Amino acid sequence: MQKRPLITVKKAPKPVRIKLKPASGPGSAPSAVSIPSASELPSSGRSLQPNFKTKLPHESLAFALFGAAQAVAQVKAGTALPQALxxxxxxxxxSPxxxxxxxxIAYRAMRQLGRAETLLGMMTSKAPDPALLHGLLCCALSLLCNPSETDGGLPYDDFTVVDQAVTAAAAHPDIAHAKGMVNAVLRRFLRERIALMQTAQLQPVAAWNYPQWWIDAVKSAYPHDWQAILVAGNSAPPLTLRVNLRRTTVPEYLQTLTQAGIAAQPIGSSAVRLDKPLPVAQIPGFADGMASVQDAAAQLAATLLDVSDGMRVLDACAAPGGKTGHLLETAVLDLTALDHDARRLVRIEENLQRLQLSATLTVGDAxxxxxxxxxxxxxILADVPCTASGIVRRHPDIRWLRRKADTLQLATLSKEILDxxxxxxxxxxxxxxxxxxxxxxxxxxxxxxxxxxxxxxRLxxxxxxxxxxxxxxxxxGLFYALFQKTSSQ
Ligand SMILES: C[S@@+](CC[C@H](N)C(=O)[O-])C[C@H]1O[C@@H](n2cnc3c(N)ncnc32)[C@H](O)[C@@H]1O
Incomplete structure (x- = not known):
């Protein structure tokens, strides 16, 4: 097998050498590829120069890759992607x-992290250090692997991606020393893409883009549907709206959307799905509370709870208030919205202000x-804290942040809350x-x-x-169970 040359990388004060692994042939068995965890990444997502501001032009792909790479590095260090961003x-x-x-790019990289890390493991002899470099390579690889896959493909050709990844590396003092390595790894990937992808795909983590424990758990719980579930979790979610039936009707709101040139379909008593997702600022009537963003499955809660005017209702784990708003749109209620996180309670307040509705907001432990x-x-609505394993298409970082033991811990907490x-x-x-x-x-x-x-x-x-x-x-993927107390309980 032909040996690849070592790539010499300049790094002050002493030069470091990063080895590229030799290529494996298309039919060869995958070598055991270890996916580096946050703790194995030497700088665990921390920038050596945390206040560094890049001078890369905002409109360049290099700037976007750089930002996305920082986000990936932070997720690897344990921060949720929305907070990292x-x-x-x-x-x-x-700029917007x-x-x-x-x-x-960051969301795409999360949906392809298993494959990107497997490919990196095949092409380099140790985890690229620091974590920003690892993040940059993962982001660039996610653009180069099947460019048309999942979110409709991003409009960058292969050589632009390589060139801009190298530019992004060169622009940051923590990783400028490794720009040659970035170039070498990505160019090697382009030269050997088919063979590398075929070999990587033999590993479930690369083929499905989930941690192995997650794949095993889905297989064991859903032996017939596991593949469809994993595929669904890698798809880009639609933008589904809940129409505020206090203020308008579904046909009327669809007409408003049509007038604004936005194609949408009615999909339930109050749900409308846009043909193409849009930023909320562009959704007609969003700011005035005519519509809210809410997944179709989440919109079942208000109907199932069977509320009517005058009822005293507890929304026990309420933030950010998606279901609180829906309950209040459904009936005139004396509603207490409880959450243990005061900062998240503020988000309920903002949502209710937008909807022009009100509730008693309480900080407390359910x-x-x-x-x-x-x-x-x-x-009582008990939308308890959980692993969120059913909403990974919206939060593709969750699979990489969760640990297997979280399930038992969260199930124990929700048992206490329910009782x-x-x-x-x-x-x-x-x-x-x-x-x-x-x-x-x-x-x-x-x-x-x-x-x-x-x-x-049980009802x-x-x-x-x-x-x-x-x-x-x-x-x-949501779960609903409805319980009633007997008159003597
Ligand atoms: C699944 S989210 C709720 C989503 C919300 N019902 C909605 O539709 O927008 C779970 C919420 O439970 C809150 N939470 C977690 N542990 C709690 C506890 N012990 N008591 C009250 N709230 C808790 C979290 O802060 C989080 O906001």
Whole structure:
């Protein structure tokens, strides 16, 4: 097998050599490729020069790659992608177009991280250091692997991607020493793309772009549907709106969209799906509360809870208030929106202001009674914290941030929350248990055990909704179980 030359990389004060691994032939078995975890990445996402501001032009692909690479490095160090992007935007204040490009590349890189890291493992002898360099290579590879895949493809040709990745590397003092290595790795990928991709695809992590434990968990819970579930989680989500039926009707709102030149389809009693996602600022009536962004499966909660005017309702894990708003659009309620995170409660307030609706906002822990005034509720919505494994198409970083042990920990917390809330429900009252999880320990097993412990009557509800992509049905993976107290409980 032909040996590749070592690439010499300049790095002050002493030069470092980064080895490129020799190529493997198309039919050869994949070598054991280890995916570096955050702790294995030497600088764990921290920039050596955290206040460095790049002078790259905002309209360049190099600038977008640089921003996305920072985001990937931060996710590898444990920060959620939206928070990582928010920090990067605050620091570099990109133009709206550059912001869109950074976001698109970072999300794409998250959906292809398993494959990009496998390819890197095949082409380099150790994890590229620092994490920013690793992030840059992953972002560039995600643009070079099947450019037409998933989010419609990004409009960059191969050599532009390589050239701009090298420019991005050269522009940052932490990684400028490695620009030759970036060039060598990406050019090698282009030369040997078919063979490298074929070999990488033999590894499930690269083929599916999920951690191995996640693939195993989906397979074990859904032996017939596991592939469709994993594929759905890698698709770009649609933009689904909830029409505020207090203010307008679905046909009227569709007409408003048509007048604005926006194509959309009605998909339920209050849901409308746009043919092409748009920034919320461009959605007619969004700022005035005519419509809100909410997945079609999440829109089932308000109807299932069966609220009517005058009821006393608890939305127990309420932030950012998507379902709170829907409940208040459905009926005139005395609604308490509870969340343990005061900062997230602010987001409910903002949402309700936009919708011109109001609720009692309370900071408190749903697993205890310290915040409760002792008056029972007619209805309780328990949209408990969970692994969010059912909404990975919207949050592709989640699969890389979660650990297997999180499921048990979160299931234990939601058990405490459910048992506590049950005491706050009046006789004949209804409690709707919701998760956006795919794991039975958090959803069906939890619901069944809860019903047994509390002698709760289970009413009809959808149960586990698997994430689905398609013209007819297109929604996240949510779980719904509805319980009623008997009159004597
Ligand atoms: C799945 S999200 C809720 C989404 C929300 N219902 C909506 O539709 O927009 C779960 C929420 O539970 C909150 N949470 C987590 N643990 C909690 C606890 N012990 N008590 C109250 N809220 C909690 C989190 O801060 C988070 O906002």
């Amino acid at each position: 928010a920090k990067i935007f605050e620091h570099s204040d990109p 177009q550059a912001r869109g490009a950074i976001q698109a 697993s205890n009674r310290q915040w409760w005034d002792g008056r029972q509720f007619d209805r 506590n809330l049950w005491q706050m429900l009046r006789p004949n009252g209804k409690l709707l248990f919701v998760t956006c999880s795919l794991w039975p320990q958090e959803s069906e097993a939890q619901a069944a055990a809860f019903a047994m412990r509390n002698q709760a009557t 009809p509800a959808p149960g586990q909704l698997l994430p689905t992509v398609g013209k007819e049905d297109d929604h996240d």
